[in-house]
Amino acid sequence: MRAERRRHHGDMAYRLTQYAHGGGCACKIPPGELEEMVSGLTGARPEGAEGELVVGLDAGDDAAAVRLRGDQALIATTDFFTPVVDDPYDWGRIAxxxxxxxVYAMGGAPVVALNLLCWPRETLPFELATETLRGGAEVCAAAGCHLAGGHSVDDPEPxxxxxxxxxxxxDRLLRNDAGRAGQPLSLSKPLGIGVLNTRHKATAERxxxxxxxxxxxxxxxxxAAVAAGARCATDVxxxxxxxxxxxxxRASGVSAVLDSAAVPYVAGARESVRAGFVSGGTRRNLDWVRPHTDLSAVDEETAVLLADAQTSGGLLVAxxxxxxxxxxxxxxxxxxxxxVR
Structure with a gap:
């Protein structure tokens, strides 16, 4: 484990998760509050704007997409969050x-990325920030995506x-409003990341x-989704x-029947729920979806896992x-x- 080299500065040890009020995507503004906040912000096409906005804010999709010409759409997105693990290199890779x-959730390929870094410069040493940026750079390189600069801010939380x-x-974009009745639902990664990250924050277990x-x-x-002819997807x-x-x-005008027994989980996820390692973000997720979801066939533990706030989760494909x-x-x-059945 790289903790000795990466989490120590002088004689002091640093656990990055202890410098944030939450971790990873569990820090998102709750979905209901977010939808209320941005309602009505979908405006008309700005005068002089280049291209056609084919995916915007209307359906709450994963990224924006603008058709530049007949065979090319530009996809734009951003995402950043507080530490989800203590190791800065791993955090950089995950983020x-x-x-x-x-971008992948829209069926695209990333071309260029910019770093977004907020750092408590008087609290945490910059060598930890360097390790975070190194982790991000390695993942971008593996993705074949240019990483060119970015922006940094002095902030109380990393x-x-x-x-x-x-x-x-x-014409081959994956979007969340293109689902049709009769299509199966596939999930490319297991669930349970959120409860394990909450446990890691509390116990330092890796x-x-x-x-x-x-x-x-x-x-x-x-x-694989694009090659199979899928047109509807989102990431979890x-x-x-x-x-x-x-x-x-909701965006596709259909309902979904979920087979709870078929959903895969990371090892230790269910045990972590039983031990109480459930984030506030997951609880808020469950509160938000209850009025729209029939959960009568499953127990509360399963419901919590299905609402678990994931960080860098898989693709959900129709x-x-x-x-x-x-x-x-x-x-x-x-x-x-x-x-849910």
């Missing part, structure tokens, strides 16, 4: 993979992420599988599987893709947007 995921620009074919999941790019899943991050599935079903389990299907719109 970068998470930011790049929004935060890191990327602003990412990518490209895609405008969960290698969780870090492996969070640092794995969604590039292969995105390419801070709003949990139930929250993102609700948004997809269609079958190699290596990803089918966890449900889209059906004609019913009383609830999501039914």
């Amino acid at each position: 970068a993979a998470n930011a790049l995921s929004d 935060k890191y992420g990327l602003a990412v620009t990518g490209t895609a074919h405008p 969960f290698a599988e969780a870090i492996e999941v969070m640092t794995t790019l969604n590039d292969r899943a995105a390419r 991050t801070g709003f949990g599987l139930l929250g993102h599935l609700h948004k997809l079903a 269609g079958e893709i190699p290596g990803a389990p089918v966890i449900g299907e889209l059906v004609p719109r019913g009383e609830h947007s999501v039914v």
